[in-house]
Amino acid sequence: MRVAIASGKGGTGKTFLAVNLALKAAETQTTLLMDLDVEEPNGGIFIQGDDAEIHKVTRAIPSWDPGACNLCGKCISWCKFNALIKLGEMILVMPPLCHSCYACSELCPMQALPMEQQSLGEIRHLKLGKLDFTESKLDVGLEQSSPLIERTLELADELFADKELQILDSPPGTACAMVSAVKTVDYVILISEPTPFGIFDLNLAVETVRQLGLPFSVVINRDGIGNNDIYDYLEKEGIPLLAKIPNQRKIAEMYSRGEIIYQQVPEVDEALEQILSKLRSLS
Amino acid sequence: MKEIVIISGKGGTGKSSICAALAYVAKEEVVVADCDVDAADLHLILNPKNSEVQDFYSGVIAEIDPKKCIACGLCQQICRFDAIEPFKKAYRVIDMECEGCGYCYYICPEDAITLVEQNVGKFLVSDTRYGCTLVHAHLKIGADNSGKLVAKVKSEAKARANAEHKAYILADGSPGIGCPVIASLSGADYVILVTESSKSGLSDLKRVQELVSKFQIPSACIVNKADINPGVTSDIHKYLTKNKIHHMGDIPYAEDFHKAIAMGRCLIEENKERWLPIFTDYWQDIKEKI
Numbered sequence: 001m002r003v004a005i006a007s008g009k010g011g012t013g014k015t016f017l018a019v020n021l022a023l024k025a026a027e028t029q030t031t032l033l034m035d036l037d038v039e040e041p042n043g044g045i046f047i048q049g050d051d052a053e054i055h056k057v058t059r060a061i062p063s064w065d066p067g068a069c070n071l072c073g074k075c076i077s078w079c080k081f082n083a084l085i086k087l088g089e090m091i092l093v094m095p096p097l098c099h100s101c102y103a104c105s106e107l108c109p110m111q112a113l114p115m116e117q118q119s120l121g122e123i124r125h126l127k128l129g130k131l132d133f134t135e136s137k138l139d140v141g142l143e144q145s146s147p148l149i150e151r152t153l154e155l156a157d158e159l160f161a162d163k164e165l166q167i168l169d170s171p172p173g174t175a176c177a178m179v180s181a182v183k184t185v186d187y188v189i190l191i192s193e194p195t196p197f198g199i200f201d202l203n204l205a206v207e208t209v210r211q212l213g214l215p216f217s218v219v220i221n222r223d224g225i226g227n228n229d230i231y232d233y234l235e236k237e238g239i240p241l242l243a244k245i246p247n248q249r250k251i252a253e254m255y256s257r258g259e260i261i262y263q264q265v266p267e268v269d270e271a272l273e274q275i276l277s278k279l280r281s282l283s
Numbered sequence: 284m285k286e287i288v289i290i291s292g293k294g295g296t297g298k299s300s301i302c303a304a305l306a307y308v309a310k311e312e313v314v315v316a317d318c319d320v321d322a323a324d325l326h327l328i329l330n331p332k333n334s335e336v337q338d339f340y341s342g343v344i345a346e347i348d349p350k351k352c353i354a355c356g357l358c359q360q361i362c363r364f365d366a367i368e369p370f371k372k373a374y375r376v377i378d379m380e381c382e383g384c385g386y387c388y389y390i391c392p393e394d395a396i397t398l399v400e401q402n403v404g405k406f407l408v409s410d411t412r413y414g415c416t417l418v419h420a421h422l423k424i425g426a427d428n429s430g431k432l433v434a435k436v437k438s439e440a441k442a443r444a445n446a447e448h449k450a451y452i453l454a455d456g457s458p459g460i461g462c463p464v465i466a467s468l469s470g471a472d473y474v475i476l477v478t479e480s481s482k483s484g485l486s487d488l489k490r491v492q493e494l495v496s497k498f499q500i501p502s503a504c505i506v507n508k509a510d511i512n513p514g515v516t517s518d519i520h521k522y523l524t525k526n527k528i529h530h531m532g533d534i535p536y537a538e539d540f541h542k543a544i545a546m547g548r549c550l551i552e553e554n555k556e557r558w559l560p561i562f563t564d565y566w567q568d569i570k571e572k573i
Contacts, residue, residue: 008322009294009295009322009324010293010294010295010322010457010458010459011293011294011295011296011458012294012295015483037459039458039459039460039461039464039490040292040293040458040459040460040486040487040490040491042293042482042483042486042487045482045483045486078385078389080342080343080383080384080385081384096465099382099384100363101363101364101382101384101385101386102361102363102386103384103385103386103389106361106386107386107389107390138460138461140460140490140493140494140497141465141494141497142461143430143461143462143465144461144462145459145461171459172294172321172322172458172459173321173322173457173458173459174321174322174422174424174425175321175422175425175426175427175463176425176426176427177461178425179379179424179425183379195541195544195545196324196327196544196545196547197299197324197327197544200322200324200327201322201324204322204424207424208424208425211424211425222541225538225541225545226541226542226544226545227545249511249536252481252508252511252536253511253512255481255483256479256480256481256482256483256484256508256511256512256515257481257482257512257514257515258482258483
């Protein structure tokens with residue numbers, strides 16, 4: 001079973017929940033944790049080991065062959081992403097803008113834009129007992145995270161399809177990156193906090209998950225800050241509340257040090273137990 | 284006119300709260316732009332009124348006319364995004380998967396494919412109770428092109444700032460280092476990095492600063508929740524010195540952040556005595572450094 005931990009708002013505790021849930025689950029069952037927040041992955045701060053396996057990920061980008069090009073400029077009019085520009089007698093390729101659609105390369109009458117592999121990022125894989133952990137990191141300066149997310153999910157299908165539980169730490173937001181991660185799962189856990197920001201962004205995430213037709217429930221983190229409006233919201237929308245995690249300064253302190261929390265804070269352990277028993281009832 | 288962008292790498296570090304408090308002190312000197320179009324929250328504090336709303340179109344997706352389609356399958360073969368599938372003796376586009384590259388449109392021998400402009404969201408120009416104009420936006424769910432919507436918010440903010448003779452644009456950015464962040468950095472004059480005292484905060488700060496340095500924009504940093512982990516805070520300070528990032532100050536972990544948001548207020552409205560001097564100094568500092 002594959003589960004996504006997602007949220008509209010950043011900083012609500014996605015990585016905290018994903019890491020602790022995965023480690024607890026891996027006490028009894030084979031578990032895969034994928035950190036798919038490829039722009040700013042942090043799972044590796046909490047899950048460490050020496051013998052990480054690195055998978056380099058590349059993607060295809062056109063490269064200009066000045067010898068073959070007749071400067072007709074058609075490629076520039078074809079490219080919907082403005083990734084090609086003509087500068088004097090030269091065609092410049094702007095890799096961050098390229099979506100690797102191959103149109104310019106394959107339509108070019110002179111075959112002057114052959115595709116070449118360029119680095120996109122890397123996937124680190126670590127094995128610790130029953131837990132397999134992958135962390136995907138996008139090269140700084142690249143714009144699109146979806147291709148790396150998709151490549152990681154392909155790798156998971158190849159190597160880890162047999163894992164009893166697959167937990168996916170999604171990127172924040174509700175744009176293309178979040179959707180490309182979440183659309184492949186069986187169940188979604190949305191995590192939010194009881195503030196107006198939390199409600200507003202949770203609502204966006206709820207609409208997204210509903211549009212994708214996925215079953216989901218909500219975990220409220222930092223219960224006790226802000227106010228109770230979020231619980232009224234859940235009730236009004238008929239959304240199940242899966243667990244609450246209390247606001248405690250000591251949790252923030254442990255998290256800041258990169259520590260695992262559920263073994264130290266009984267309320268967190270209890271919340272994880274509730275979540276895992278829900279997931280077991282589904283699979 | 285100078286453009287100040289507030290970003291953080293990591294989400295939830297207090298970016299929007301800090302942006303709102305700066306807007307409170309900067310008041311009539313600024314136009315505020317909420318560039319976090321994916322999860323725009325600033326309006327929950329600034330409480331915009333009299334909004335002018337406009338739809339925003341960007342990018343295209345392909346559409347296949349089943350009457351013209353001869354089911355040759357060429358479009359499906361060349362599509363790198365698996366966005367085309369057979370359907371009732373013809374082919375159809377899976378909207379969610381289509382990148383809008385247009386390759387199928389160019390290659391279709393029967394001209395059965397059209398490219399349809401996408402409404403990816405809306406942007407708004409509003410009045411706020413602080414007296415500054417707010418330009419903000421809402422991206423549609425799952426939409427691509429958030430970078431273009433950010434660029435639109437910024438260009439609109441610029442036009443307003445010019446028309447209103449404002450010296451500064453204050454932009455609240457989004458988490459991460461991808462397309463919306465890159466779009467919010469392009470053309471910026473000064474970057475304020477808001478980080479938090481945690482290993483995750485520091486790790487994300489380093490990646491976002493690596494991006495900022497590619498743009499060669501001077502940056503400054505505020506360390507939020509600085510007393511949560513004094514060791515990491517001191518590592519952050521060392522990192523700032525080493526990378527010549529101006530250290531604006533540390534803010535201790537404060538319940539006021541949540542309390543203020545819960546009341547739809549900025550920090551200064553929540554506790555004027557405590558926060559007004561701090562943010563007045565920050566704003567002065569920003570203006571001197573730019």
